[in-house]
Amino acid sequence: MEYYELLFRVIILPILALGFGVLFGLTFKGIDRKLAAHMQARVGPPIRQPFRDVAKLFTKENIIPENSIPWLFSVMPILCLVSAVSVLLYTPIGSFEPILSGYGDLIVVLYLLALPAICLVIGGFASGSPYATVGAQREMVMMLSYEFPLAVAIISIVWKLSLVYPGENVFSLGFIMSHPVWNTVGFSGFIGCVIILFVLCATMPITLAKIPFDIPEAETEIAGGLLVEYSGKNLGLFYLADAVKTVAFASVVAALFFPYGIACYFDVSTTGGYVIDFIFFLVKLFVVIFIGLTFIRVAVARIKIDQVAHIYWMLMTIIGLVGLALIIIDSTGVIS
Amino acid sequence: MTMAFEVFKQLFKKPFTNKFPVKYIPKSVTAAVEKIGKGELKINPPIEIPPNFRGKISYDREKCIGCGICTKVCPAHAIELIPTGKDEKGKEKYKAIFYISRCTFCSQCVDACPKECISMSNEFLLADTDRFSDALVVK
Amino acid sequence: MKYTLPIGPIHPALKEPILFEFELNGERIANVDVKLGHVHRGIEWAGMRRNPVQILYLAERICGICSVSHPFAFSMAVENAAGIEVPERAEYIRVIMAELERIHSHILWAGVAAHEIGFDTVLYLTWRVREKVMDVIEYLTGNRVNKAIYMIGGVRRDITKEQIPKVREAMDYYKGLFNKLAKVFLHDKTIKMRTEHVGILTREDALKTCAVGPTTRASGVPKDVRQDYAYSAYADLNIKAVTPDIYRKEVVGDVYDRIIVRLFEVKQSIQIIEECIENMPGGEIVSEPKIPKLLATLKKAVGEGIGRHEAPRGEVFHYVKLDGKEAPYTWKARAPTYNNVLAWIPMLKGEQIADIPIVAASTDPCISCTNRVSVIKGSNKYTLTKEELHKLSVEKTKRRMRNGIL
Incomplete structure (x- = not known):
């Protein structure tokens, strides 16, 4: 690889990914807040409000509590944002290839998705507040609960693809993107895929810690939990990380289940095709975020941590395994 | 999940909020107030108030005989009697002064006044930075 | 691993300052201590320097929500002390106001x-x-x-x-709404998950801690001042305390039961208001319309009186002693939350x-209504035992007797 290409890949593209994540993460956050407000019969903040919030947080004083571990406390927000952005490096955006395609695959994405939560946990423990400690414990329990159904969901898709395309690098998101899973399954497999999609959508609010799973933050219970001691720039970074993570998770879901582009239906140049696909990609993200986040968070109450563990360990895992079983039945031809 | 359908329906309805005075906070409140003063910016009206609303006190100074019953019943001690010179018999004459910043809008003075010189107006936008500004002292 | 977690005095879950000290075992509560005294406002002290008409508005401001209950109980206490008769029509208007307040x-x-359970959509609804x-x-x-509609000897x-x-129309609106609210609060899965078998107060504990209002009724104790000591126009209406067994088969005493009780009390209030409007007699609305005359009567009056009213949160109790001066000699108000503080401990444990x-x-706590004592920083003693309190009381009585006040 030429040095300038290396430079491009290592510096320019991640910066672009960060810009993309922050810009659209905050925009989607604004839309999410506006739509949630409308569903609650309120007017809600203007869509640019998240940008203002971040701008304000960055100008505020950054307080590091006395009984915290200062370096750990301050480094975690940065690490959280970095890990959220690095997910974006592995996901296809529009019809662009993933920036780091060939250097890592879905398994890496799975780990990277867990990393922001781990940063939150460490940051929470490092802040030395009993509320943050309770929040961190809850976040850990939540991670343990949702990791397995999430893994089941992702593995079932990849396993199916590996059967159909033996010898290929099926774990690469770029490959999954160009070979939609829907084309490979029969009827029972289709139902299996729908179930897996449901499981994945159900893990979305819990991964992003939104109602009904905002248990680690739960402002009426533990006063903001993990983030209780964070302020100013550090809190702003966590806010950005949350926004970027939302986009990243939604684009993983979009890449796994809705990898289609619509540029081929338009008579446009290659550049025009990229633009149309990019816009269509944003629409897909919006749909995923609306269903998986906004709608759920206004329609239910916050549940308790033991109930989360129960739902995800028992219910979601079983649902996920049923989906997997249906896909297996479909591919081995027991029924069809 | 009983709310799911409800919130989805609400998405296509108008918000319940009364957008008084404007929908979003303006960039500069001072500039917006100036604009409203000039009539360039229209504000959304507040929700209508019912008849017999208890707003800012209005006071008919001419009718007042200075008996001081209102000061006796005022729970907030918002009414003060001020001597205004002597009448022809040499008796001290009094008039009332109302400090709206202390007023609790109970309208007990209105009920107690034997000459009916106090009444409650419909005015309720009384926010001010000065407790003793002209708008908040009724003479 | 046991650790302590303070909640309060300032905490987003609490709308008013109160301090809970929890001893936790993981996520489980092993023990809890409730500490009050952060918002003592000295309202009674201020009241003892005002005449009863002025106190009415002060009583209204004891609680921001029970702004009918306190003046209701206070005016009943003064009427009791001064022997003032209330016209019948005024009694009905008083009851209508009290029930409108219960609905709200x-x-x-x-x-x-x-x-509190993170369901903000329902909050907005x-x-x-x-x-x-x-x-x-x-x-x-x-x-x-602040309705300011009560007057000693009637209404204003x-x-x-x-x-x-317009009142009827509003009542019809709420009747139509009842099923919707019942559907949301009694059938929603997530609300059920958070409220069923949570915060259980057994019947025995409710009786032992002297809880009042919906808190005790949800534990199956049919305690309601409107039913037990029917006063005002409530005596003409046949009121039965609402207990959760009208909806549920058995009384559990959990948060869900408290939702049921409150929901059905709204329904009951609508019925009471409609009945009151129907049967409202004509006549005067206040026994003495001239304020100076009323003040003169109250100044002359000597005696003590009590007023009890079933506020939305439970029984409100006011005691007034008039001794022939402009201001009452004593005024004591007891808000319902005072009785419900102890009930928190059995509810929260476990x-x-x-x-x-x-x-x-x-x-439905209302901390600032409850606080009758303030904690002064620097005094190294927080807790007073029963013996110490008794000693202080005896000392005070002796002191006052020496000075010839009593």
Whole structure:
């Protein structure tokens, strides 16, 4: 690889990914807040409000509590944002290839998705507040609960693809993107895929810690939990990380289940095709975020941590395994 | 999940909020107030108030005989009697002064006044930075 | 591993300052201590320097939500002490106001409870529908919150014939809404998950801790001042205390039961208001319309009196002693939350951290109404034992007897 290409890949593209994540993460956050407000019969903040919030947080004083571990406390927000952005490096955006395609695959994405939560946990423990400690414990329990159904969901898709395309690098998101899973399954497999999609959508609010799973933050219970001691720039970074993570998770879901582009239906140049696909990609993200986040968070109450563990360990895992079983039945031809 | 359908329906309805005075906070409140003063910016009206609303006190100074019953019943001690010179018999004459910043809008003075010189107006936008500004002292 | 977690005095789950000290075992509450005394306002002290007419408005401001209950109980106490008769029509108007307040308070509580479990949509829904009753209150009294309609010996404003259709319309609105609210609060899966078998107060504990209002009724104790000591126009109406067994087969005493009780009390209030409007007799609305005359009567009056009223949160109790001076000699107000503080301890023990806000909110606490004592920083003693309190009381009585006050 030429040095300038290396430079491009290592510096320019991640910066672009960060810009993309922050810009659209905050925009989607604004839309999410506006739509949630409308569903609650309120007017809600203007869509640019998240940008203002971040701008304000960055100008505020950054307080590091006395009984915290200062370096750990301050480094975690940065690490959280970095890990959220690095997910974006592995996901296809529009019809662009993933920036780091060939250097890592879905398994890496799975780990990277867990990393922001781990940063939150460490940051929470490092802040030395009993509320943050309770929040961190809850976040850990939540991670343990949702990791397995999430893994089941992702593995079932990849396993199916590996059967159909033996010898290929099926774990690469770029490959999954160009070979939609829907084309490979029969009827029972289709139902299996729908179930897996449901499981994945159900893990979305819990991964992003939104109602009904905002248990680690739960402002009426533990006063903001993990983030209780964070302020100013550090809190702003966590806010950005949350926004970027939302986009990243939604684009993983979009890449796994809705990898289609619509540029081929338009008579446009290659550049025009990229633009149309990019816009269509944003629409897909919006749909995923609306269903998986906004709608759920206004329609239910916050549940308790033991109930989360129960739902995800028992219910979601079983649902996920049923989906997997249906896909297996479909591919081995027991029924069809 | 009983709310799911409800919130989805609400998405296509108008918000319940009364957008008084404007929908979003303006960039500069001072500039917006100036604009409203000039009539360039229209504000959304507040929700209508019912008849017999208890707003800012209005006071008919001419009718007042200075008996001081209102000061006796005022729970907030918002009414003060001020001597205004002597009448022809040499008796001290009094008039009332109302400090709206202390007023609790109970309208007990209105009920107690034997000459009916106090009444409650419909005015309720009384926010001010000065407790003793002209708008908040009724003479 | 046991550790302590303080919740309060300032905490987002608590709308008013109060301190809970929890001893936790993981997420489970092993023990809890409640400490009050952060918002003592000295209202009674201020009242003892005012005449009874002025105190009415002060009593109204003891609580921001029970702004009818306190003046109701206070005026009953003064009427009791001074021997003033209240016209029958005024009694009916008083009851209508008290029941309108119950509707607004219970709906407000439902919203707060929903917010505590993170269901903000229901908070917005309930507070939105509450506006209707607030509008009616404003229409009848001239203000939304501080109604200022009670007067010693009656009420200050009549409910005219022209006003009745609007009240009826609002009642019909709430009757139509009842099923919707019941569906949300009693059938929603997530609300059920958070409230069923949470914060249980058994019948025995409810009796032992002397809980009042919906808190005790939800534990199956049919305790309601309107039923037990029917006063005012309630004596003409046949009122039965609402207990959760009208909806559920058995009484559990959990938060869900408290929701049931409050929801059905709203329904009961609607019935009471309609009945009152129907049967309202004509006549005067106040026994003495001339304020100076009333003040003179009250100045002459000597005696003590009590007023009890079933506020939305439970029994409000006012005691007044008049001794022939302008201001009363003593005025004592007891808000319902005072009785419900101890009930928190059996409710919270054994629950999780996540249950604290909803369980604490389930008694509909009103801390600033309750506080009658303030904690002074620097004094190294917080707790007083029963013996010490008794000693202090005896000392005070002796002191006052020496000075010839008593």
